[in-house]
Each structure stands twice: as structure tokens, then as C-alpha cells.
Amino acid sequence: MTEREARWRGSVSRRKALAGLAAFVTGSEHLHGQRDLFRDHSRVAGLDEMRDVFDFEAAAYERLDRATYNYTARGGGSEFTVRRNRDAFDWVDLVPRAIGGPGRPETSLDILGTPLQFPILLAPSAAHEALHPDKEEATYSGCTEASATPMIVSHVASMPFADIAKANGGPLWFQLYPSSELEQNREPLVSAQNAGCGAVVVTIDQQASFYDREVHDRNLSLRPRRPARYSGSAGRYRFASRRMWYEWRLFEGLRTMVNVPMLAKGILTREDALLAIEHGLDGIIVSNHGARTLDYTPSSLEVLPEIVEAVQGRIPVLADSGFRRGSDVLKGLALGASAVCLGRVPRWGLGSFGPPGVARILEIVQEELAESMTRCGTASLAEVGPSIVRTHFP
Numbered sequence: 001m002t003e004r005e006a007r008w009r010g011s012v013s014r015r016k017a018l019a020g021l022a023a024f025v026t027g028s029e030h031l032h033g034q035r036d037l038f039r040d041h042s043r044v045a046g047l048d049e050m051r052d053v054f055d056f057e058a059a060a061y062e063r064l065d066r067a068t069y070n071y072t073a074r075g076g077g078s079e080f081t082v083r084r085n086r087d088a089f090d091w092v093d094l095v096p097r098a099i100g101g102p103g104r105p106e107t108s109l110d111i112l113g114t115p116l117q118f119p120i121l122l123a124p125s126a127a128h129e130a131l132h133p134d135k136e137e138a139t140y141s142g143c144t145e146a147s148a149t150p151m152i153v154s155h156v157a158s159m160p161f162a163d164i165a166k167a168n169g170g171p172l173w174f175q176l177y178p179s180s181e182l183e184q185n186r187e188p189l190v191s192a193q194n195a196g197c198g199a200v201v202v203t204i205d206q207q208a209s210f211y212d213r214e215v216h217d218r219n220l221s222l223r224p225r226r227p228a229r230y231s232g233s234a235g236r237y238r239f240a241s242r243r244m245w246y247e248w249r250l251f252e253g254l255r256t257m258v259n260v261p262m263l264a265k266g267i268l269t270r271e272d273a274l275l276a277i278e279h280g281l282d283g284i285i286v287s288n289h290g291a292r293t294l295d296y297t298p299s300s301l302e303v304l305p306e307i308v309e310a311v312q313g314r315i316p317v318l319a320d321s322g323f324r325r326g327s328d329v330l331k332g333l334a335l336g337a338s339a340v341c342l343g344r345v346p347r348w349g350l351g352s353f354g355p356p357g358v359a360r361i362l363e364i365v366q367e368e369l370a371e372s373m374t375r376c377g378t379a380s381l382a383e384v385g386p387s388i389v390r391t392h393f394p
């Protein structure tokens with residue numbers, strides 16, 4: 001044994017070291033915190049403790065860095081419409097029946113050739129890589145597990161549509177942010193269709209693609225900052241010119257590249273709904289983009305009845321923006337939507353618990369929908385109509 005080894009062995013005994021470590025651990029605030037269930041920040045809740053969608057939002061808040069949480073949560077301007085999207089559900093009562101329907105309600109349907117076990121789809125949302133290392137593949141696996149919930153893949157996903165589709169799970173649709181140069185749309189449209197997308201959703205509402213918060217919160221950046229392209233003279237507070245050119249006739253050009261059903265996303269007026277039919281769309285999504293574009297628009301829920309009345313059943317009317325609970329979905333259906341898309345909800349599931357989080361959060365909303373239908377005495381989607389709601393929109 002060298003002199004140095006001898007000194008080391010004599011310095012502190014193994015027993016002493018272990019005793020010291022044990023004393024440190026037992027005195028640690030972390031261990032103490034685990035025992036104190038009443039301190040709200042004492043521990044991070046587990047997947048089995050999640051009761052509703054809002055529990056997942058809290059869990060995602062705990063797990064994600066602030067910039068990523070904010071990117072999902074925030075909206076445009078003063079966020080009046082963010083609040084209004086949720087308030088709108090308070091302005092719609094559900095009319096309960098004392099004795100519910102017999103057994104489990106029938107919730108399956110077909111939309112434009114896509115089979116759904118529940119009238120619920122995943123709205124397209126960007127850049128899942130910020131939420132989970134397996135990106136959209138992880139989201140898709142959660143959707144497939146939750147009764148093959150259809151997923152609308154964003155044009156600005158973190159991985160190519162074809163790579164997501166390789167998993168061969170539930171139905172996939174593709175969302176396009178159209179380009180002004182018609183030919184530039186061909187590649188994303190053709191590759192998504194070759195990979196088996198069941199429908200194409202063309203988002204036409206995000207003409208101003210700039211979130212005020214993004215300007216003010218310097219930390220809010222999912223990707224390395226690049227100089228943005230602004231319309232007119234360059235200025236930090238201008239919006240992107242590439243989303244300012246949309247004209248209805250773009251759909252005639254896109255139609256030559258799309259062989260599956262095509263929907264327009266971002267409709268908020270009866271006039272635009274009628275224009276969508278006139279220009280050959282197979283469906284529309286009533287949406288204010290989760291209040292991430294123009295602030296002070298109405299919520300989707302408020303405008304749904306007039307849009308559904310104008311459309312007169314000619315094409316399916318889907319809706320999103322603000323839907324969180326199964327009872328919210330039921331309200332949307334009662335006001336005439338064929339199905340509802342969830343935007344932030346699955347992002348919270350993915351950001352908190354990965355694929356099992358996506359699956360569980362969707363299953364919770366699905367179960368809440370079935371329960372609400374039963375309590376309102378509706379045994380099938382066909383029985384869901386305006387008679388089960390009373391609206392008090394301002």
C-alpha cells in the first residue's frame with residue numbers, strides 16, 4: 001500500500017461516510033417535502049392522479065421550461081379571446097334528464113371517409129419536439145392508443161409527415177399553410193397524400209403570424225432566432241407577408257393537387273362558410289386558432305349556430321378553440337358541430353407524460369363526453385341537438 005492510499009484509508013471510515021450520507025438524506029428538504037402532502041409544491045403528481053385536463057396543464061407547467069409552456073398557453077393581443085373561448089362554455093347550459101340513456105351511448109361516426117370512435121380529433125399544432133424528444137411520433141402513438149383518435153399533423157411539425165405515418169396507427173390528416181406560389185404547395189401535399197393522409201386541412205386564418213408576446217418576451221423562442229420576413233418596410237412589429245396573400249381562388253389551384261377531402265380551417269362567419277362551399281371545400285373548421293391570431297374575435301361556440309344554419313348540412317362543420325372537457329365537446333355538438341378538435345389539450349398530455357399522457361388525456365375527455373351524453377338522456381350522437389342546451393351568449 002502506498003503512503004497516499006494509507007492516508008486515504010485512514011481519513012474516514014466507510015461506516016462514518018455512510019452515516020454522514022444517511023444523516024444528510026434524512027435531513028434533506030426534498031425527503032421532508034415528499035411527506036408533506038399539503039404543500040402544493042411538495043411533489044409532482046403522477047399520471048394516475050390526473051383527474052381532468054386541467055391537472056395535466058399543471059403537470060405540463062411543472063415539467064416544461066417556461067418558454068415552451070408559454071408558447072402553448074398564450075394568445076394574441078390582450079388575450080381577451082383566450083378568456084372568451086373558455087367563458088363561452090359558461091354561457092351554454094346543458095339540460096339534464098333525470099334518467100339517462102340505457103347503457104353506454106353510441107359515439108362512433110364517419111367524417112369524410114375517416115372513421116372515429118368519438119367525435120374528437122387532434123387539431124394541428126406546431127413543433128412537438130419542444131414537448132417531447134420523440135416529437136409527433138410520440139403524439140401519434142398516444143392518439144392511436146386512445147381509440148385511434150385521428151391526428152391532424154401540422155405543416156410545421158418537427159418531423160416529416162411520412163415518418164409519422166410509418167407507425168401505421170390511427171387516421172392521419174395533413175394541415176397545410178398555403179404558399180403564394182402555387183407550385184410550392186405541391187411537394188407537401190403530394191408527400192402527405194402518398195403517405196396516406198385521409199384529408200387535407202388548409203389553414204387560412206393565420207394571416208398575422210406574429211404573437212405580440214413573442215415580441216415582448218425575449219425568452220419565447222422555440223428555435224434559434226432568424227431574421228423574419230416582414231411585409232413592407234421591415235419592422236419588428238409587422239406581420240409576415242407570406243400569410244397576407246390568401247384569396248379564395250387559391251382553393252381551385254390546390255384542388256388540382258388534392259385527391260382526398262379538403263377542409264378550410266379558420267372560419268368564423270356565415271359569409272366565409274358559404275364562400276368555402278362555393279369554392280368546393282368538403283368541410284370547414286370553425287376556429288379562431290385558439291385565440292392566437294386576431295384578438296377580440298368571438299369564440300367558435302358563439303358563431304357555430306349561425307354557421308351551421310347557413311351551411312344547411314351540405315358539408316361537415318367541425319369546431320375548435322377552447323374545448324377542454326367532454327361536456328364542452330357535447331355543447332359544440334349540440335350547437336351543430338359534427339366533431340371537435342383539441343389543440344392545447346394534447347400538448348399538455350405530451351408535455352407532461354409523453355405518449356401515455358396523450359392517451360390518458362384523450363380518454364378522459366372521451367369518457368366525460370360519454371358521461372355527459374348519458375346525463376342529458378342522449379343514447380347516440382344522432383340524438384344530440386339544440387334541445388339539450390340553453391344558450392345565454394351576451
Ligand SMILES: Cc1cc2nc3c(=O)[nH]c(=O)nc-3n(C[C@H](O)[C@H](O)[C@H](O)COP(=O)(O)O)c2cc1C
Pocket residue numbers: 071072073085123124125126154155156175203265287288289290291292320321322323341342343344345
Ligand atoms: C402551440 C400551438 C401551435 C399551433 N400550431 C398550429 C399549426 O401549426 N397549424 C394550425 O393550423 N393551427 C395551429 N394551432 C391552432 C390549433 O390547430 C387550434 O386551432 C387551436 O389550438 C384550438 O384552440 P385550443 O388550443 O383552445 O383547443 C396551434 C395552436 C397552439 C396552441
